[in-house]
Amino acid sequence: MSAPEPHIRVEDLTMAYGSFVLQSDLTFTINRSDIFIIMGGSGCGKSTLLRHLVGLKAPAKGRILYGQTDFWEADLEERDSLMRRMGILYQSGALWSSMTLAENIALPLQEYTRLDPSDIRDIVALKLSLVGLAGFEDYYPSEISGGMKKRAGLARAMALDPEILCFDEPSAGLDPPSARQLDELILELRDSLGSTIVVVTHELASIFAIGNNSVFLDPDTKTMIAGGNPKQLLQETKDPKVRAFLTRGEA
Amino acid sequence: MSTITTQSGKSADGNSLRVMQNSDDTLCLLLAGNWSIQHDSADAISVLQRLQDEKITSVVFDVRELTGWDSALITFLLKVLDRCRQRTISVDTSGLPSGVQRLLALATAIPERSGARRTATHEPFLDRVGKQTLDLIDSSRDILTFLGEVTVAFGRLITGRARFPTSEFLSILKACGIDALPIVSLISMLVGLILAFVGAVQLSMFGAQIYVASLVAVAMVRVMGAIMTGIIMAGRTGAAFSAEIGTMQVNEEIDALQTMGISPMEFLVLPRMLALVIMMPLLCVYANLMGILGGFIVGVGMLDLTFTEYYQMTIQSVPLSNLWIGLFQGAVFGVIVALAGCMRGMQCGRSASSVGTATTSAVVTSIISIVIATAIITVVCNVLGI
Numbered sequence: 001m002s003a004p005e006p007h008i009r010v011e012d013l014t015m016a017y018g019s020f021v022l023q024s025d026l027t028f029t030i031n032r033s034d035i036f037i038i039m040g041g042s043g044c045g046k047s048t049l050l051r052h053l054v055g056l057k058a059p060a061k062g063r064i065l066y067g068q069t070d071f072w073e074a075d076l077e078e079r080d081s082l083m084r085r086m087g088i089l090y091q092s093g094a095l096w097s098s099m100t101l102a103e104n105i106a107l108p109l110q111e112y113t114r115l116d117p118s119d120i121r122d123i124v125a126l127k128l129s130l131v132g133l134a135g136f137e138d139y140y141p142s143e144i145s146g147g148m149k150k151r152a153g154l155a156r157a158m159a160l161d162p163e164i165l166c167f168d169e170p171s172a173g174l175d176p177p178s179a180r181q182l183d184e185l186i187l188e189l190r191d192s193l194g195s196t197i198v199v200v201t202h203e204l205a206s207i208f209a210i211g212n213n214s215v216f217l218d219p220d221t222k223t224m225i226a227g228g229n230p231k232q233l234l235q236e237t238k239d240p241k242v243r244a245f246l247t248r249g250e251a
Numbered sequence: 252m253s254t255i256t257t258q259s260g261k262s263a264d265g266n267s268l269r270v271m272q273n274s275d276d277t278l279c280l281l282l283a284g285n286w287s288i289q290h291d292s293a294d295a296i297s298v299l300q301r302l303q304d305e306k307i308t309s310v311v312f313d314v315r316e317l318t319g320w321d322s323a324l325i326t327f328l329l330k331v332l333d334r335c336r337q338r339t340i341s342v343d344t345s346g347l348p349s350g351v352q353r354l355l356a357l358a359t360a361i362p363e364r365s366g367a368r369r370t371a372t373h374e375p376f377l378d379r380v381g382k383q384t385l386d387l388i389d390s391s392r393d394i395l396t397f398l399g400e401v402t403v404a405f406g407r408l409i410t411g412r413a414r415f416p417t418s419e420f421l422s423i424l425k426a427c428g429i430d431a432l433p434i435v436s437l438i439s440m441l442v443g444l445i446l447a448f449v450g451a452v453q454l455s456m457f458g459a460q461i462y463v464a465s466l467v468a469v470a471m472v473r474v475m476g477a478i479m480t481g482i483i484m485a486g487r488t489g490a491a492f493s494a495e496i497g498t499m500q501v502n503e504e505i506d507a508l509q510t511m512g513i514s515p516m517e518f519l520v521l522p523r524m525l526a527l528v529i530m531m532p533l534l535c536v537y538a539n540l541m542g543i544l545g546g547f548i549v550g551v552g553m554l555d556l557t558f559t560e561y562y563q564m565t566i567q568s569v570p571l572s573n574l575w576i577g578l579f580q581g582a583v584f585g586v587i588v589a590l591a592g593c594m595r596g597m598q599c600g601r602s603a604s605s606v607g608t609a610t611t612s613a614v615v616t617s618i619i620s621i622v623i624a625t626a627i628i629t630v631v632c633n634v635l636g637i
Contacts, residue, residue, distance in 0.1 A: 054510050080512040088510045094503035098419070108511045111414070156507075 004031035007196045013062035015048050025223045028215050035197045035210045040217035046200045054088050054166055087157030088166040093149035095141040101152050102137035108159045127155040147178045167199045171206055183209050216242050270298055276308040283316030286324035302334050312346035325354050397594045404516040413517040420522040427488040428530040439538035442479055443467050443545025460554040464561045465568035467546030473573040476538040481584030485617035489592035492523050493613035496596025497606040524589040531585030532578040584621050591616040
């Protein structure tokens with residue numbers, strides 16, 4: 001395997017809502033084709049970090065670089081094109097409820113490609129079949145189950161074949177076999193498309209099954225206290241908090 | 252040895268509590284009966300008062316007569332434990348049922364996180380005034396930002412760079428046009444009717460019933476048609492806009508649009524604004540017609556005017572400029588209602604109650620702005636002599 005190539009770099013990031021600082025001094029690198037896990041206890045700012053990574057929220061301090069480009073220094077056009085290269089699966093799917101699944105997936109394709117409608121239909125069918133929802137084109141989001149919404153959301157996130165795929169709590173609200181299927185799907189996507197994958201989760205099974213890099217956010221000290229491959233982290237960490245997290249508090 | 256007994260006594264299966272002082276320094280609490288939140292509980296205060304006694308250094312429990320317990324017992328014991336801790340009295344919980352002991356251990360295992368409890372603070376009056384004023388500045392800045400973003404989006408639309416789905420636009424057009432006709436008909440006709448009635452009482456004193464036609468026509472065409480339509484649309488469509496967009500905000504659908512690089516301003520706000528700005532003047536014309544019809548019913552049915560008389564009088568008394576003013580107002584109200592609805596929706600927080608707040612605030616903002624805009628337009632027209 002070739003040497004890892006940095007894809008996203010976070011430098012000295014401080015996240016804050018107004019004057020309330022959530023996390024500070026975050027510095028880490030996500031390499032190309034990593035499955036990067038953002039973990040930590042409840043309320044430590046995992047989802048907020050994800051919102052920073054996809055450009056929905058500006059950092060209070062510090063920089064986020066994609067390749068060589070600083071997202072918040074770039075002009076609007078460049079930001080748009082960077083954002084287009086990311087796909088995100090929201091916790092609840094966040095499908096546009098006034099549109100069918102097919103229209104949901106087709107929208108980004110209509111906006112950013114010159115494909116004609118029949119090609120778009122083919123791509124929509126492909127993406128839906130990749131997530132196991134073939135034939136559900138004309139269903140509205142309110143007509144399908146929570147797990148299906150999540151998979152449909154994934155199909156939409158993959159619509160433009162993004163380089164970076166982000167997942168906000170992918171297994172929350174899924175039964176264990178579905179959660180495992182989703183994990184396998186994530187691995188499959190990484191291997192086949194070579195996407196860089198960022199996952200916010202506190203599902204231990206997922207963390208060890210898919211993650212090869214991570215950052216651990218601590219709500220008390222308001223900064224990252226560990227990082228790296230979760231399996232190594234479990235063996236090597238001396239920090240009692242990280243240890244307790246990775247072993248469900250049993251060790 | 253002294254004994255105090257307190258007994259709730261109200262129900263046969265209620266609980267009771269007796270306090271026995273075994274020796275100078277030990278207090279024994281005898282718990283009996285069913286300690287349940289369904290029953291009146293024994294008065295705990297007397298026990299707590301007994302614990303004030305300087306000499307007592309330890310507390311034990313006797314539960315031989317206890318027949319049942321639930322959270323009522325636990326909360327009572329927690330109170331006792333808390334008081335004992337303050338006075339450094341040792342408590343021997345071994346006499347309690349094992350379930351109770353475990354629950355007490357669980358409830359006291361994790362100490363209260365310092366700073367977690369919210370204390371009700373009373374802010375001085377001046378602080379609150381200051382805070383409100385600062386909030387006002389912030390919210391005016393939000394309004395200006397939103398206006399700016401809408402203007403930019405419109406600029407992109409005019410230069411042909413903004414796009415939104417046509418099917419969505421058509422369905423919004425229908426929702427705020429044709430679907431609003433029944434209620435606009437009803438309200439405007441009744442307003443015309445009311446104007447005619449009120450006018451008729453005064454005018455017939457001078458035998459000038461015929462001027463009811465002018466009164467209704469001028470009032471409807473110049474202001475009332477636009478105002479009534481504006482208020483109806485604020486309650487109907489503006490509320491719908493903010494609820495729709497607010498719910499999308501709650502479901503992270505707006506975030507999803509943004510991460511796709513699709514501007515919610517162009518995708519959601521523009522079609523709604525356009526639809527309402529197109530439909531409002533049309534609805535105004537319709538409202539004018541219905542209002543005049545209402546006046547006509549009163550004029551012909553009650554004041555014995557003929558159809559031709561009423562029609563002629565109406566035509567004569569309304570200069571065309573009045574219609575233009577009315578339609579202009581309609582278009583302005585369309586902008587106001589759509590802006591307020593979309594803005595409050597976009598500002599919506601991430602909970603169900605914030606959707607409600609956003610909707611309320613959209614309607615209130617629209618109605619206030621409509622009234623203020625009417626006042627401004629009326630004054631300007633007066634100055635210009637139109």
